[in-house]
Amino acid sequence: MGKVIFENSISLDGYTAGPNDGPENGLGDGGEALFAWYQSGDVDFPLPGTDMSFKISRASADLLTEEWGKLGAMIAGRRMFDIAHAWGGYPPGGGPCFIMTHNPPQKWLKEGSPFTFVTDGIESAVRQAKAAAGNKNVSISSASIMQQCIKAGLLDEIMLSVAPVLLGGGVRLFDNLGAMPIQLETINVVQGIKVTHIHFRIVK
Ligand SMILES: NC(=O)c1ccc[n+]([C@@H]2O[C@H](COP(=O)([O-])OP(=O)(O)OC[C@H]3O[C@@H](n4cnc5c(N)ncnc54)[C@H](OP(=O)(O)O)[C@@H]3O)[C@@H](O)[C@H]2O)c1
Numbered sequence: 001m002g003k004v005i006f007e008n009s010i011s012l013d014g015y016t017a018g019p020n021d022g023p024e025n026g027l028g029d030g031g032e033a034l035f036a037w038y039q040s041g042d043v044d045f046p047l048p049g050t051d052m053s054f055k056i057s058r059a060s061a062d063l064l065t066e067e068w069g070k071l072g073a074m075i076a077g078r079r080m081f082d083i084a085h086a087w088g089g090y091p092p093g094g095g096p097c098f099i100m101t102h103n104p105p106q107k108w109l110k111e112g113s114p115f116t117f118v119t120d121g122i123e124s125a126v127r128q129a130k131a132a133a134g135n136k137n138v139s140i141s142s143a144s145i146m147q148q149c150i151k152a153g154l155l156d157e158i159m160l161s162v163a164p165v166l167l168g169g170g171v172r173l174f175d176n177l178g179a180m181p182i183q184l185e186t187i188n189v190v191q192g193i194k195v196t197h198i199h200f201r202i203v204k
């Protein structure tokens with residue numbers, strides 16, 4: 001059985017996006033610094049399922065190759081879906097993509113759509129994504145979805161790519177978590193260029 005993993009780039013002060021994020025300002029004011037590491041090295045990393053490619057350090061490329069190779073399905077929230085303009089219909093990873101929303105968009109409710117819209121709660125989203133992923137992992141991409149997973153005891157691991165920037169405001173990752181503390185174990189730390197990848201296991 002695969003794991004449920006949250007993967008995200010984060011500022012050192014805990015933001016997944018800067019202030020004023022939206023479809024015309026994806027990562028918010030100053031938030032592009034979170035993804036500076038995507039173009040910081042000399043190793044090509046084609047993003048599976050898309051026509052995008054990163055240029056990153058060897059250390060980051062080795063890590064991403066391993067992690068993306070284990071990816072079976074993805075869950076994101078409606079804000080990320082809208083901000084990413086539905087990834088032009090090609091969600092990263094190329095696997096089944098589940099979007100949590102209260103109002104599924106008509107445009108993507110059609111035969112052959114790469115998206116499944118989930119309206120009946122986080123347990124249902126994780127159950128459906130796990131079934132689609134088979135033995136592979138389910139990747140969580142949005143802050144609010146990760147928070148719901150942690151509260152429901154559904155998240156296994158957290159993989160943060162920490163960017164060397166202090167954003168000072170924006171979308172905080174680890175809000176709304178309810179009862180604290182939540183204990184973590186560090187699995188590994190990988191130093192890239194303009195990024196430090198830290199992989200944690202949630203102690204249950
Ligand atoms: N730094 C990174 O690596 C990275 C990666 C990806 C995204 N981001 C950033 O993360 C931000 C998006 O994350 P976010 O946490 O703000 O929003 P989000 O999780 O993408 O979307 C939140 C929305 O999802 C829907 N939703 C969430 N839980 C639901 C539930 N249980 N049932 C039904 N619908 C539900 C609701 O939309 P409706 O009620 O409207 O349907 C809710 O407003 C953006 O700023 C994006 O740029 C950063």
